[in-house]
Amino acid sequence: MALFVTGGAGFIGSNFVLDWLEQSDEPVVNLDKLTYAGNRENLAALAADPRHFFVQGDICDRALVDHLLATHRPRAIIHFAAESHVDRSIHGPAEFMRTNIDGTFTLLEAARSYWNSLKGVELRQFRFHHISTDEVYGSLQPDDPPFAENNSYQPNSPYAASKAASDHLVRAWYHTYGLPITISNCSNNYGPYHFPEKLIPLIIANALAGKPLPIYGDGQQVRDWLYVTDHCSAIRCILEAGQVGEVYNVGGWNEMPNIDIVNTIIKLLDELRPDPTGSYARLITHVTDRPGHDRRYAIDARKIERELGWRPAEIFETGIRKTVQWNLANQAWVEHVTSGEYRQWLDSNYGARL
Numbered sequence: 001m002a003l004f005v006t007g008g009a010g011f012i013g014s015n016f017v018l019d020w021l022e023q024s025d026e027p028v029v030n031l032d033k034l035t036y037a038g039n040r041e042n043l044a045a046l047a048a049d050p051r052h053f054f055v056q057g058d059i060c061d062r063a064l065v066d067h068l069l070a071t072h073r074p075r076a077i078i079h080f081a082a083e084s085h086v087d088r089s090i091h092g093p094a095e096f097m098r099t100n101i102d103g104t105f106t107l108l109e110a111a112r113s114y115w116n117s118l119k120g121v122e123l124r125q126f127r128f129h130h131i132s133t134d135e136v137y138g139s140l141q142p143d144d145p146p147f148a149e150n151n152s153y154q155p156n157s158p159y160a161a162s163k164a165a166s167d168h169l170v171r172a173w174y175h176t177y178g179l180p181i182t183i184s185n186c187s188n189n190y191g192p193y194h195f196p197e198k199l200i201p202l203i204i205a206n207a208l209a210g211k212p213l214p215i216y217g218d219g220q221q222v223r224d225w226l227y228v229t230d231h232c233s234a235i236r237c238i239l240e241a242g243q244v245g246e247v248y249n250v251g252g253w254n255e256m257p258n259i260d261i262v263n264t265i266i267k268l269l270d271e272l273r274p275d276p277t278g279s280y281a282r283l284i285t286h287v288t289d290r291p292g293h294d295r296r297y298a299i300d301a302r303k304i305e306r307e308l309g310w311r312p313a314e315i316f317e318t319g320i321r322k323t324v325q326w327n328l329a330n331q332a333w334v335e336h337v338t339s340g341e342y343r344q345w346l347d348s349n350y351g352a353r354l
């Protein structure tokens with residue numbers, strides 16, 4: 001038995017693989033293209049571990065996916081691979097359509113063909129789990145209830161639209177072909193190995209470098225933040241006990257405006273790595289807002305709690321402290337992933353804003 005993971009060298013995927021192999025001896029086949037967001041260094045702890053089989057490749061490569069499924073005969077596919085950054089999707093949507101939509105389509109077709117070849121217990125236990133986002137539901141008004149699984153889809157960014165399309169494909173492969181799928185829609189994750197293009201690691205990296213801390217618009221946009229290992233435990237619960245064809249919303253019950261997130265990080269850095277020239281708060285810089293910026297996301301995670309008994313283990317205060325400490329202790333990792341391509345990205349995204 002094995003798990004087949006896509007995108008397992010990215011932020012959430014690598015946390016999932018590391019967590020999985022800490023708790024289980026079931027091997028993991030990890031297919032990742034190693035885009036700018038994928039980094040083998042995240043998996044360095046598994047370098048000599050025979051339970052981890054890493055393949056650099058593209059989920060759009062049907063022949064490769066067919067070959068890996070036929071060779072390793074996994075009992076489940078956990079599909080993390082995606083282009084995942086909203087701002088990049090605004091600058092260049094094409095890659096989002098290719099990986100998130102075409103890639104998911106290719107994977108579904110390969111999974112369907114593999115599943116059709118299975119018999120007996122292998123057939124009965126096979127699952128395709130698709131990792132998605134709360135962003136497919138659109139934006140909430142301040143007094144709206146949080147997103148439940150039956151909310152309508154109203155994606156607003158090219159990223160969210162491509163993830164919404166992939167969710168629809170996965171759903172259709174269940175209804176039409178009976179492929180045994182589950183889907184989870186999760187809120188914003190944070191924690192170790194978070195690529196410093198996203199808000200939390202970007203603020204930590206910029207503060208330590210004495211660079212401006214860019215706040216889009218008024219900074220009052222609200223996100224629900226979940227510590228990444230809690231997302232991993234939710235996926236394990238769904239894999240173990242989730243009902244075929246079902247969608248589970250996963251969130252941290254932790255809505256916070258961006259400016260409060262930034263101020264929390266500043267307070268922690270002022271305590272853990274004080275700057276002799278004064279508080280990092282001096283670096284806060286309001287910049288031009290993101291086009292079509294969603295105002296508020298919030299997740300109603302009662303279904304997964306009621307049906308599968310999952311709840312987040314981490315509260316924000318402890319999770320964010322661990323995250324800041326991890327970044328301080330892993331500055332070499334941050335330096336390696338913020339290579340030439342990353343600097344070009346900073347110029348194209350922030351050059352005109354600041």
Ligand code: NAD
Binds near residue numbers: 038060082
């Ligand atoms: P990430 O950008 O850090 O990692 C994505 C990984 O996918 C990278 O390792 C990359 O190399 C790989 N990849 C990209 N294109 C590929 C392709 N064509 N073939 C094979 N591999 C490819 O993303 P993440 O933050 O870890 O997100 C993982 C999943 O979780 C995504 O599907 C994302 O939509 C979803 N999600 C993310 C969040 C979040 O807060 N980060 C929240 C909810 C859902």
Ligand code: TYD
Binds near residue numbers: 199
């Ligand atoms: P991000 O981490 O990109 O996640 P998402 O857009 O998927 O929620 O952004 C989180 C929030 O932080 C979002 O409201 C945009 C905002 N933000 C900034 O204010 N400044 C920044 O430099 C970045 C990257 C994000």
